[in-house]
Amino acid sequence: MTDVTIGQPVRRSEDERFLTGRGRYIDDINLEGQARAVVLRSVYAHARIKNIDASGALAMEGVLLVVTGEDWIAEGFGPMPTKTAIRKNRDGSELSEPPRHCLAIGRVRYVGEPVALVVAETDPIARDALDLIDVDYESLDAVTDAVEALAPDAPQLWDDIPGNLCIDFELGDREGVEKAFAEADHVITLDLENNRVTAVPIEPRGCVGSYDPETDTYLLYNSTQNVHAIRDTLAENVFGIDKEKIRHIAPDVGGGFGVKNSAYPEPPLVLYAAKKLGRPVKWINNRSESFLSDTHGRGQTSRVQLAIDNDGTFRALRTETVAGIGAYCWTIGPFTPTGGSARTQGGPYDFPVMYYRSRAVFINTGPMDPYRGAGRPEATFQTERIIEYAARQLGLDPIEIRRKNLMRPEKLPHKTSMGLNIDCGDFPKVFERTLKLADPGSFAERAEQIKTAGRRFGFAIAPYLECTGGGPKEFAGVAFGADGTVSLSVGSQSTGMGHETSMAQLLAARLGIPFERVEYHQADTDKTPIGGGHGGSRGMELGGNAVAQAAGEVIEKASGLAAHLLQSKAADLTFEGGSFKDSGSGASVSMVEVIEASFDSERLPDDLEPGCLDTGSTFERGEISIPNGCHAAAVEVDPKTGAILLLGYWVVDDFGTIINPLLADGQVMGGVAQGIGQVLTENIVFDDSGQLITGSLMDYGLPRADGVPDMVIEYYEGAPTKKNPLGVKGAGEAGCVGSLPAVVNAVLDALKEFGVVHIDIPLTSEKVWRAVQDQGAHDPKGLIEGAL
């Protein structure tokens, strides 16, 4: 039995299960008598559906059901609405939201869009039956580029949404920025692309659903990040039933990263089929379908402008973005490129004034929804790239101008032009510590050796500032068992991050009970009344604080029983190190003994029952917290081939209080690896007709272990936030936020003797080689011109 503390690197208790094949993922769940469902997906990016003839499929032996869009509408089911927090255009009008049904209705608008559901006795039969559904399409012109989609003559996706425009959003001080631009010594402009990528969780999406006619209730197992919110959408928006009629459970989930945050069409289709057929139905996406039907992220084209004086002082920042969000408004699709990307513009720098404008645009591609960071990596990339670019244009030292403009701690709390309330932190200290760890002064000899070998050395430092997000409330329930076990049920969710360890550690540390006694439960709508699931780096900030709050309530309840056992008054007891102590008599009783006594009728007072220590607690966040930190990267580049090798990576993060540094390290490393992947090899590419070119792992370049360097990771714990009782700031996405500019700027540093000042990501070897060939010739105002 182990005593644990907060801040201890407790090893992950779930790993043995995961690493020995005993995880229980969606495909491990099989219900008695289940049928298998497969989705027929559109092969056109834009086409009218003239007719669907499913008679061939229905005649096939083993085929049980075919559902089309017409069937779906005839049942009266509703569309799935977006839950974006940003809903207003600049002029105050509402955003444009077309109906997003579970199946295409009369027209398809992206390759991969669900056209029909086929249910059969087995998965192979269902897949074979897809070929026997005859869909008569009339092809229409498609547009997959957001800037092109805004052009007057662009193909129109929606008859009642002119110009393909979903929302035209702005934030900040437009006039103030214009004034600063007029006054500053220089205004530096750079157009840049944040390429479209997808998360590729190791476990594809899938679900298993059943319907019980006696109770008129559904049971849905789903590989999702958010059981409560998605249950609500299915019940309230799609089926029009009470949400209690659906029990939604996520088993072990093999990675989410935002991809599994969305309300997808397949789970409601599966529930409908299960009810219609009177037997459970299972659906599992394969990898090829995942590339087409999973949500993608980033995908922004921006013009970034920095007003800067001769001495390097930042005067103002202005960003103008155009972002394709797919053909529909997905769960928070319109939010990411608007509010999500606006809030952390300017990073940890002292910008007197900022302005952000963004247009979210409908295009003939699959869905866009959050991907690890959801706007903050984009904002940080824009801010750090324009700073690096300005330094090169003006001949300033990129390290010095960052140092000069970082917000000083005495300026905090500070509310930015973007409305972000930065409460605490020490950005200069974190910056200097990162520089000290990386020690760029020591690289000279190595850089020389690398140059002798024909390659070039590069280094860059990238401070970042981000913010948490996700649902503002969280629940934690604690229930004690007579056998000594402590059941902890939390509404936040781990999709691999290790909450089974960290949440249990937090509860055990607060109560002073053995870590092993805590049994962790999550992601079941019957187990917690509310739950915000996973997203926005909210696990510790919401779930952790809920656990801490529940622990406080248990201690409060237990103190009454402890007083009874010690024959003291509760008011005279202190709780420390897992024991209640009477400050007068010095007598003490441990929490473990109190818990035991709560199940012992001999020791329980008459007015208490076994289970009297159980509690359920809802924590509500006052304000989002502000994680921040600094990344640094060292690279070598081969100018003859364009190949890039990461040599070193350093991170100092301010996540406030660290509950478990081992798990925090894992979050940082994973996020940095995904950032490296995006800027070097990952890229979603469509051809002109809207077909996905990078639809498999043969063409979509995920980062590999041999391409990710060892990382030096430290935490600055000198500024725990007062925005929540634990003082935590959220660790899940920061690795992705800082790594994009750190790696790109290091590569551009390596290429400076060739005059290369900008390359759009991903930095493929050919692009790097060509930039060297072209001696840096590039158009700083090229990409977005057509949309301004």
Added chain:
Amino acid sequence: MQDFEYQKPKTVTEAGDAFNAQSDGSFLAGGQTLIPVLKQGLAMPSGLIDLAGIEDLQGITATESTLTVGAMTTHARVAASPEVQKAIPALAGLAGGIGDPQVRNRGTLGGSLANNDPSADYPAAVLALSAVVVTDKRRIPADGFFTGMFETALDEGELITDVEFPVAERAAYAKFPNPASRYAVAGVFVARVDGAVRVAVTGAGPGVFRAAEMEAALDKDFQADALEGIAVSEADLIADIHASAGYRAHLIGVMAGRAVDAANANVGAA
């Protein structure tokens, strides 16, 4: 995936008989291409004849002048083989750089050659080393084996049993890998065998090919400098989202130079 019969013969003769008994049979070697193609429904054979049970197709033997590798020998085994590392270290290095560990533990020399993917690594070694592809019917010199994209001189039902590699005086392989698949975007195998230099290029064209101008230059002077000024034409090269034809042409020159340097360094080291 369509249903098919599955057979696992013990001898080459049994394998041939099993193939002939099928209306549309297919040999299964390591399955690194065939299994994904089956899953996608792009191949629908009536039967699969799994070669994994045939001991005669396994193994590595070396004489002073020839290294013989059985067709069903995996890439991992070639990479780790002391015989290969001693006789033709470049071949061991090539095998160790194919795909990833999972691919190397399943994929085989014979499977790679019979498939003749234009981006595969082994064809470059076979062509540059002037190896002989031995089948259950005949001996096919490398120059006559690779006939086009995914095309070889193999007849219907003809089975590769071994490949005989001449031991080279100098040899090395340099490849620029596709970041996703790790197939060659441009791979160049350079070898000097019995005084003659051969340069084979894979990944860049519609199939493996020899670079005659480079061979002539290296025949005169086996140094990377000798390649300077030789422009590779992009006319017949392939282009995709990972690399244009022009970039591939450039990479062929860079990889060839690096292969020559490595070949000379290998000798120096030994």
